[in-house]
Amino acid sequence: MAHVFALIMAGGVGARFWPRSREKYPKQLLPIAGEGTLIQNTVARIDGIIEKKDTFVVTNRVQKPTIIKQLPSIPPNNILVEPIGRNTAPCIGLAALFIRRIDPEAVMIVLPADHIIQDVGEFHRLVSIGVQVASETKGLVTIGIQPDRPETGYGYIQMLEEPQEKNPYIDRRVYRVKTFAEKPNLQTAERFLESGDFVWNSGMFIWRIGTILEEIELHLPELHQQLQRIDAVLGTEKYMPVLENVYGVIRSISIDYGVMEKARQVYVIKGDFGWSDVGSWDEVYRIAEKDDQGNVILGNVIIKDVKNSIIQSNEEITGVIGVEDLIIINTDDALLVCKRGKSQDVKEIVDYLKRKKMNEFL
Numbered sequence: 476m477a478h479v480f481a482l483i484m485a486g487g488v489g490a491r492f493w494p495r496s497r498e499k500y501p502k503q504l505l506p507i508a509g510e511g512t513l514i515q516n517t518v519a520r521i522d523g524i525i526e527k528k529d530t531f532v533v534t535n536r537v538q539k540p541t542i543i544k545q546l547p548s549i550p551p552n553n554i555l556v557e558p559i560g561r562n563t564a565p566c567i568g569l570a571a572l573f574i575r576r577i578d579p580e581a582v583m584i585v586l587p588a589d590h591i592i593q594d595v596g597e598f599h600r601l602v603s604i605g606v607q608v609a610s611e612t613k614g615l616v617t618i619g620i621q622p623d624r625p626e627t628g629y630g631y632i633q634m635l636e637e638p639q640e641k642n643p644y645i646d647r648r649v650y651r652v653k654t655f656a657e658k659p660n661l662q663t664a665e666r667f668l669e670s671g672d673f674v675w676n677s678g679m680f681i682w683r684i685g686t687i688l689e690e691i692e693l694h695l696p697e698l699h700q701q702l703q704r705i706d707a708v709l710g711t712e713k714y715m716p717v718l719e720n721v722y723g724v725i726r727s728i729s730i731d732y733g734v735m736e737k738a739r740q741v742y743v744i745k746g747d748f749g750w751s752d753v754g755s756w757d758e759v760y761r762i763a764e765k766d767d768q769g770n771v772i773l774g775n776v777i778i779k780d781v782k783n784s785i786i787q788s789n790e791e792i793t794g795v796i797g798v799e800d801l802i803i804i805n806t807d808d809a810l811l812v813c814k815r816g817k818s819q820d821v822k823e824i825v826d827y828l829k830r831k832k833m834n835e836f837l
Contacts, residue, residue, distance in 0.1 A: 482570040483532045513588060525584065571687055572709060591750070617681075618677050620677050769784075786801075787804050
């Protein structure tokens with residue numbers, strides 16, 4: 476049985492969840508849905524299949540103290556800090572170096588810190604299949620989500636239908652990947668849904684440590700070269716200065732674009748376990764329990780003649796009258812009012828605040 480490690484990626488700022496999500500307390504550190512924060516629930520979800528000592532978290536300096544407090548069962552040395560966010564490929568490469576020092580034959584499961592999964596048993600089952608496929612084939616494995624609507628906020632993966640003799644795993648809902656597709660417009664998303672051979676790209680991956688580092692060397696040679704510099708000083712006093720220098724020169728690139736779309740042996744497991752990436756306030760509204768008027772009311776809120784809206788106010792009392800289809804999020808220093816269906820654009824407000832250097836609201 477393979478020695479399995481987990482990497483939880485927790486460096487994002489959750490810009491689409493402004494004004495609740497801030498740089499110090501982004502959405503993964505907040506109790507967005509139910510009890511526990513998203514990152515606490517992510518760690519709890521892998522309990523029983525991965526030991527705490529084999530769980531690594533990659534984050535940034537600002538968030539690390541809070542993550543240590545929220546995850547007391549994770550060894551502090553397993554919480555790795557990136558000097559600056561450079562997307563998922565450098566993050567994964569960095570963690571792979573640490574895991575390889577422990578077990579070069581290990582399998583790594585990569586999980587974003589901010590997902591919701593309702594059927595944990597089915598999730599465990601598919602992860603176990605993914606570990607087996609990654610171990611036996613030395614391929615790259617990702618988990619795709621069976622779509623139930625033409626979603627434009629997710630990337631897609633097209634599955635390749637192969638006969639049994641070409642893909643011995645096909646009866647276990649494991650398919651070879653034909654292609655990756657970026658976030659589509661509505662018309663394209665509808666076509667993907669109708670075709671039946673596309674799944675949502677969840678951003679969850681499973682692979683052998685040696686395999687992913689070899690694929691990085693092949694497809695991202697510049698990143699590989701810089702990772703070699705880091706590897707040479709792991710565990711020494713030179714580590715942090717070299718890490719700072721490396722992150723100052725490497726380019727920001729996702730593992731999807733940098734490796735997955737170019738690799739030859741990529742598998743996707745079709746999953747259906749009540750998944751959400753909680754990527755926007757619209758998604759919170761979609762998955763939350765609603766009252767008889769279709770409203771999601773959180774905190775100190777008074778409403779009259781309000782329908783199909785999500786309203787949150789933690790400190791101040793917020794009164795809302797005679798509106799429909801709104802997102803209203805009131806914090807102690809900022810207020811968001813947004814039409815439902817437009818919450819993907821909240822990131823533009825965050826971008827504006829950055830341009831104006833209004834950092835107190837970030």
